Amino acid sequence: MLIFFFYNKSKLIYNFDQKMTNIESQKSVSLPPGETGLPFIGETLSFLFDPDFAKKKKSKYGQIYKTNIFGNDTVTMIGAEANQFLFRNENKYVVSTWPKSTRVLLGKLSLAVKDGNFHTSRRKLLAQAFQPRALNSYIPKMTEITQQYVEKWLQTKELTWYPELRKYTFDVACSLLISIDNASQTKLASDFETWCQGLFTLPINLPWTNFGKALKCRAKLLQEIETIIINRQQQPKHQNDALGILLEAKDEEGNSLTIEELKDQILLLLFAGHETLTSSLSSFVLLMAQHPNILEKVRTEQENLNITEDITSEKLKEMTYLEEVLKEVLRFIPPVGGGFRKVIEEFEFQGYRIPKDWTVQYQIAQTHKESDIFPDYQTFDPERFSPENMADKQKNFGYIPFGGGLRECLGKEFARLEMKIFASVLVHNCHWQLLPDQDLEMITIPSPRPRDGLKVKITEV
Numbered sequence: 056m057l058i059f060f061f062y063n064k065s066k067l068i069y070n071f072d073q074k075m076t077n078i079e080s081q082k083s084v085s086l087p088p089g090e091t092g093l094p095f096i097g098e099t100l101s102f103l104f105d106p107d108f109a110k111k112k113k114s115k116y117g118q119i120y121k122t123n124i125f126g127n128d129t130v131t132m133i134g135a136e137a138n139q140f141l142f143r144n145e146n147k148y149v150v151s152t153w154p155k156s157t158r159v160l161l162g163k164l165s166l167a168v169k170d171g172n173f174h175t176s177r178r179k180l181l182a183q184a185f186q187p188r189a190l191n192s193y194i195p196k197m198t199e200i201t202q203q204y205v206e207k208w209l210q211t212k213e214l215t216w217y218p219e220l221r222k223y224t225f226d227v228a229c230s231l232l233i234s235i236d237n238a239s240q241t242k243l244a245s246d247f248e249t250w251c252q253g254l255f256t257l258p259i260n261l262p263w264t265n266f267g268k269a270l271k272c273r274a275k276l277l278q279e280i281e282t283i284i285i286n287r288q289q290q291p292k293h294q295n296d297a298l299g300i301l302l303e304a305k306d307e308e309g310n311s312l313t314i315e316e317l318k319d320q321i322l323l324l325l326f327a328g329h330e331t332l333t334s335s336l337s338s339f340v341l342l343m344a345q346h347p348n349i350l351e352k353v354r355t356e357q358e359n360l361n362i363t364e365d366i367t368s369e370k371l372k373e374m375t376y377l378e379e380v381l382k383e384v385l386r387f388i389p390p391v392g393g394g395f396r397k398v399i400e401e402f403e404f405q406g407y408r409i410p411k412d413w414t415v416q417y418q419i420a421q422t423h424k425e426s427d428i429f430p431d432y433q434t435f436d437p438e439r440f441s442p443e444n445m446a447d448k449q450k451n452f453g454y455i456p457f458g459g460g461l462r463e464c465l466g467k468e469f470a471r472l473e474m475k476i477f478a479s480v481l482v483h484n485c486h487w488q489l490l491p492d493q494d495l496e497m498i499t500i501p502s503p504r505p506r507d508g509l510k511v512k513i514t515e516v
């Protein structure tokens with residue numbers, strides 16, 4: 056065995072069997088271009104409050120750039136190749152991470168903050184609540200809640216829809232996940248709202264900061280969820296909701312979830328199924344109001360389906376044009392703009408060095424603007440997803456509203472189901488139009504929503 060030693064300023068570089076490990080050339084690979092902003096806060100404020108932050112950075116620096124957000128040196132990597140690299144190297148070069156505020160508020164037992172084998176095993180267990188049989192059993196309740204809300208909205212004639220949609224998705228989530236009806240009218244909802252407001256903030260725990268208030272509410276929410284779990288355990292037969300399924304579920308070694316863990320997992324599911332869905336539903340109603348020809352085609356499909364009885368999974372499968380529209384809604388205004396990963400081993404990508412311990416962000420919103428997959432990407436065009444075009448199948452990880460790889464959204468079928476039922480019931484019963492004099496610019500964090508909350512006039516069909 057030959058061992059080469061080089062003396063280089065302060066360090067010895069060695070090599071085995073003449074396989075030259077060119078550490079010097081690795082070091083000469085540069086970091087991506089970009090700025091790191093102000094001390095401590097970096098560029099966090101622009102990231103949070105400038106809806107064009109990612110767009111401006113991309114036009115200045117291209118597909119890969121560095122910044123500093125949430126107290127971390129961060130590299131943003133844009134495009135299908137970048138997504139593929141990150142999703143395929145999960146646990147090798149990167150692991151999932153969230154801003155500190157999110158991590159703390161989700162809790163240390165939450166699936167979202169776990170890695171490796173533990174994450175895989177827990178994911179399998181939680182996935183039981185989203186299997187086709189479970190999803191089918193959710194259809195009647197989802198439809199019923201949607202119909203109640205639609206009736207209520209029709210009575211008001213004019214409404215600010217986004218806050219109403221938040222109540223609706225919260226009621227659906229609480230009803231199907233933990234069998235609490237009308238939860239939006241309870242203390243659970245107000246605590247939950249305050250908790251949500253702290254999720255993507257600087258983690259400064261003071262009584263008047265959003266993070267400090269959210270921490271207090273986390274404690275209250277866990278207490279409320281614990282009471283719900285204990286009550287449920289005392290009932291002889293568990294109800295057919297996600298909590299019932301999770302109380303029965305066991306991992307490979309036959310262990311059930313402890314109450315402590317169940318509380319964090321329930322909180323995660325309530326959050327994941329609420330914020331994102333509210334955004335996607337409000338984008339659907341907004342985009343339909345702005346594209347009446349497309350809405351008309353959706354209506355025609357619904358009429359032709361002749362739904363006189365309850366909505367069934369078979370009927371939902373026949374809504375193929377609506378499916379294309381909903382895919383385009385998630386491309387055009389993705390509810391999650393991107394995801395964060397922590398670098399566990401330094402790597403090189405497209406000629407740039409990404410150091411260990413930095414954060415990497417993959418970008419959903421910018422990926423969905425890649426013109427090779429989505430020509431004329433500024434146009435809202437559901438035909439991209441027709442059987443002839445299938446834009447979602449053209450390139451690996453080129454269409455990723457639900458992320459990808461080991462961390463792909465666990466609730467994506469639940470989300471697709473709720474979006475379809477909502478759209479079907481709404482289109483069957485209502486016409487709606489945007490009221491004048493409102494700001495439709497999107498606030499993007501944590502999920503996109505129109506600044507003035509989407510004011511509409513709504514009438515019966």
Ligand code: HEM
Nearest residue numbers: 167327328331332335390391394457458462464465466470
């Ligand atoms: C339109 C609605 C939704 C969108 C766009 C969406 C999007 C996403 C994305 C992009 C991720 C991956 C984040 C990452 O890579 O770090 C994710 C993860 C996740 N989502 Fe969703 N989601 C939606 C609805 C839901 C619903 C309804 C649930 C459950 C009720 C849910 C549960 C989860 C969970 C548990 C994870 C974490 C998975 C893991 O870490 O293994 N999501 N979601």
